Amino acid sequence: METTRHFVATVYVVHDGETALHDHEKLDMWLPPGGHIDRDELPHVAAKRETREELGLDVDLLAPQEDITSSTVESIPQPQHFLLEDINVHDGEVGHQHVDFIFYGEADSRNIGPGDGEAPADAWEWFSPADLDAASDRLPSDVIEIGKRAIETVEAE
Structure with a gap:
């Protein structure tokens, strides 16, 4: 069997010490916002679009973005993780x-208002680090670990 690979971008959105997750119906697991990167799109742009x-x-x-530029290269914002x-x-x-480009993002509110065809606002839950640990029976271990790291990193800014 040949393995196909798609590039995706994910954002652990943090507001006031908590991160937003939803029960993804198709994949049957709790995940942050994210999705496929369009052919003409850069990962950080896709991450912001998917979150919106x-x-x-x-x-x-x-x-982080490095200070490397020339006439043929440009540094772009780097994800916190590649998975x-x-x-x-x-x-x-x-x-x-x-191939997932995972970013951390800070939101200025919790007013969730998804676009058409997306999971409804009440499908999303905000999780503190303690909530993530307490939900270990329904959350993947990588989601717990990265969620806690995202909260810690955003709160330290």
């Missing part, structure tokens, strides 16, 4: 994976 579409919130990304995620596994073989 899914939460109706604009975020400031905490994304390779198995999405479709059958009989021990991986059919599809996501």
Whole structure:
């Protein structure tokens, strides 16, 4: 079986010491906002777009950017993490994976207003670090770990 890979961008959105997650129906797991990067799109731009579409919130990304430029290169905002995620596994073989550019973002409110076709506002929950730990029976361990790191990083800014 050939493995296909798609590039995706994810944002752990933080406001007032908590991060927003929802139960993703298609993947059957709790996740932050994110989605596929369009062919003509850069990862940090996709991250902000996906957050706007899914939460109706604009975020400031905490994304380091190096000071490297020339006539042919430009440094772009860097994700906090890169993950390779198995999405479709059958009989021990991986059919599809996501190469995930994971960003941390700070929102200035919790007023969730998703776009058409997105999970409704009441499908989203805000989790503190203690809430993340307490929900270990329903949240993937990487979501807990990265969620706590995002909260810590944003709160330290």
